[in-house]
Amino acid sequence: MSRNLYDLIGLAAGICFILALKGLSSPKSARRGNLIGALGATIATVIVFFYANEGKALNNQTLILAAIGFGVLVGVPAARKVQMTQMPQLVALFNGVGGGAAALVAIVEYLKLGSDATTAVVIATVFTVIVGCVSFSGSIVTFLKLQELMTTRPVVFPFGRQIIALTLIGVLASGGWVLVSGGTTPLLINGLLSLIFGVLFVLPVGGADVPIVISLLNAFTGLTVAASGYVLQTTLLIIAGTLVGASGTILTKLMAEAMGRSIFGTLFGAFTAKTQQSSGAADTRPVKSGSAEDVAILLNYAQRVVIVPGFGLAVAQAQHTVRELADLLSAKGVEVAYGIHPVAGRMPGHMNVLLAEANVPYEQLVEMEEINPTFPQTDVVLVVGANDVVNPAAKTTPGCPIYGMPILDVSLAANVIFLKRSMRPGFAGIENELLYEAKTTLLFGDAKDSLTKVVSSLKSL
Amino acid sequence: MASELMSNEIALLAIFLLSVFVGFEVVSKVSTTLHTPLMSGANAIHGVILVGAIVVADHAKSTLEISLAIAAVILATINMVGGFVVTDRMLQMFKGKPKRKKDSGDDQ
Numbered sequence: 001m002s003r004n005l006y007d008l009i010g011l012a013a014g015i016c017f018i019l020a021l022k023g024l025s026s027p028k029s030a031r032r033g034n035l036i037g038a039l040g041a042t043i044a045t046v047i048v049f050f051y052a053n054e055g056k057a058l059n060n061q062t063l064i065l066a067a068i069g070f071g072v073l074v075g076v077p078a079a080r081k082v083q084m085t086q087m088p089q090l091v092a093l094f095n096g097v098g099g100g101a102a103a104l105v106a107i108v109e110y111l112k113l114g115s116d117a118t119t120a121v122v123i124a125t126v127f128t129v130i131v132g133c134v135s136f137s138g139s140i141v142t143f144l145k146l147q148e149l150m151t152t153r154p155v156v157f158p159f160g161r162q163i164i165a166l167t168l169i170g171v172l173a174s175g176g177w178v179l180v181s182g183g184t185t186p187l188l189i190n191g192l193l194s195l196i197f198g199v200l201f202v203l204p205v206g207g208a209d210v211p212i213v214i215s216l217l218n219a220f221t222g223l224t225v226a227a228s229g230y231v232l233q234t235t236l237l238i239i240a241g242t243l244v245g246a247s248g249t250i251l252t253k254l255m256a257e258a259m260g261r262s263i264f265g266t267l268f269g270a271f272t273a274k275t276q277q278s279s280g281a282a283d284t285r286p287v288k289s290g291s292a293e294d295v296a297i298l299l300n301y302a303q304r305v306v307i308v309p310g311f312g313l314a315v316a317q318a319q320h321t322v323r324e325l326a327d328l329l330s331a332k333g334v335e336v337a338y339g340i341h342p343v344a345g346r347m348p349g350h351m352n353v354l355l356a357e358a359n360v361p362y363e364q365l366v367e368m369e370e371i372n373p374t375f376p377q378t379d380v381v382l383v384v385g386a387n388d389v390v391n392p393a394a395k396t397t398p399g400c401p402i403y404g405m406p407i408l409d410v411s412l413a414a415n416v417i418f419l420k421r422s423m424r425p426g427f428a429g430i431e432n433e434l435l436y437e438a439k440t441t442l443l444f445g446d447a448k449d450s451l452t453k454v455v456s457s458l459k460s461l
Numbered sequence: 462m463a464s465e466l467m468s469n470e471i472a473l474l475a476i477f478l479l480s481v482f483v484g485f486e487v488v489s490k491v492s493t494t495l496h497t498p499l500m501s502g503a504n505a506i507h508g509v510i511l512v513g514a515i516v517v518a519d520h521a522k523s524t525l526e527i528s529l530a531i532a533a534v535i536l537a538t539i540n541m542v543g544g545f546v547v548t549d550r551m552l553q554m555f556k557g558k559p560k561r562k563k564d565s566g567d568d569q
Contacts, residue, residue: 030555060519095540352494362494
């Protein structure tokens with residue numbers, strides 16, 4: 001196969017990827033778009049077997065095919081079985097292995113080129129190795145945090161900032177060493193230091209900010225793929241990597257805005273913020289707790305109800321029950337909408353996926369900017385397993401970890417009902433003043449149990 | 462020869478820059494409802510590094526090179542195949558207003 005034909009097919013695959021992203025502009029076209037993207041990736045993979053060794057079988061072909069088979073055996077079941085609540089972890093993991101693959105590709109190509117490598121290629125190689133390794137080890141730590149295999153709180157250690165700075169200097173210095181003297185050892189040391197840096201870089205990030213990091217690392221991996229496309233002179237890798245870099249950058253920015261944080265503040269916040277003082281007095285203040293019947297009565301006589309779902313809803317697997325409740329209320333003539341905070345759940349758009357899983361039509365999912373002005377006309381807000389995204393501290397308490405984050409203004413509604421497991425604060429670990437207000441009713445218990453009780457009380461009214 | 466190489470570099474640079482613009486343009490139109498599938502779909506797209514992994518595995522000579530390249534093929538395959546499968550799983554759940562009869566037709 002000629003180089004030109006190969007490049008043309010690569011270009012077609014690149015266009016498939018653009019169409020895949022374009023499809024996501026509407027839920028209607030999204031699935032088809034993704035299939036087009038998968039088709040492009042498949043074509044690109046098959047075609048390389050015919051091109052790479054001028055039509056003859058590839059060297060190590062059996063090994064390569066076995067490796068692909070093994071990858072499919074690991075990847076497909078993981079993708080099939082993962083629960084929608086665990087999506088952020090899986091994305092982090094897939095992203096990490098992609099970054100690791102890019103770093104390995106650059107290393108092997110560098111070993112092959114040896115002293116033939118031009119300066120530009122060496123620079124691209126070092127870039128790929130550094131960023132790919134950071135993405136790999138950083139994503140693994142992110143995975144561990146989200147899976148709660150380690151603490152979700154920021155991990156701060158003595159002289160943390162200095163150690164991180166020193167490691168970064170080591171990474172850059174060893175990168176420079178590769179440029180100046182070349183050779184395998186400096187590159188491997190560079191890779192090793194980058195892996196360590198990736199771990200140190202993510203450890204101080206708090207649980208609530210982890211999604212931003214996933215998105216940032218996603219952008220990083222995209223750029224490493226683009227850089228290795230330069231090393232291998234492959235147009236397709238440049239197109240694909242750059243597209244991902246762009247999408248990761250935009251998402252990171254949007255997410256940081258939705259949380260009212262600067263990206264820099266997120267990444268290095270743990271070292272600058274004062275430790276959060278939890279005031280012991282707050283815990284003993286009285287709250288108004290109600291029964292499922294009270295809640296059912298409130299809902300029954302409301303004209304407009306807004307449901308604010310949070311991650312707690314997903315943890316309790318209560319998506320289907322909440323939809324049942326919404327259907328029941330709609331049947332009684334109550335206007336029902338879902339108010340979705342952009343970072344509800346654990347990654348942007350996560351809550352939409354969780355509710356879609358429960359067959360909630362996406363037309364009922366209302367974004368924060370649109371739902372906020374409607375709260376004053378809302379009779380009851382039902383907050384299910386959410387906390388930080390409705391916490392007024394984001395507006396009133398400078399210095400608290402979520403200060404500046406745009407929130408759903410549920411306190412403007414006539415009544416607020418919180419379905420909570422306990423008085424334990426949310427993912428960000430901050431006390432919520434709204435719980436103590438007179439218009440607030442708390443219904444304690446597992447979200448699914450509580451909702452089931454509310455549904456049955458409502459039916460008997 | 463030198464000038465030929467030069468023009469190739471410029472072509473790659475042009476492709477890179479145009480992809481930046483296309484990427485920003487296309488992604489900024491993505492519906493916020495679909496940000497999670499966007500992240501996982503974009504993730505799957507960079508799994509195409511598999512192509513690069515296969516190319517380097519083809520010309521790997523030493524045991525070290527071969528093992529690293531094969532590891533890259535495995536990781537890239539997990540990234541690409543897993544990414545597209547999970548994105549598809551998410552997207553098939555996004556339906557419009559329910560048409561009562563279709564509810565039970567879901568595959569798991």
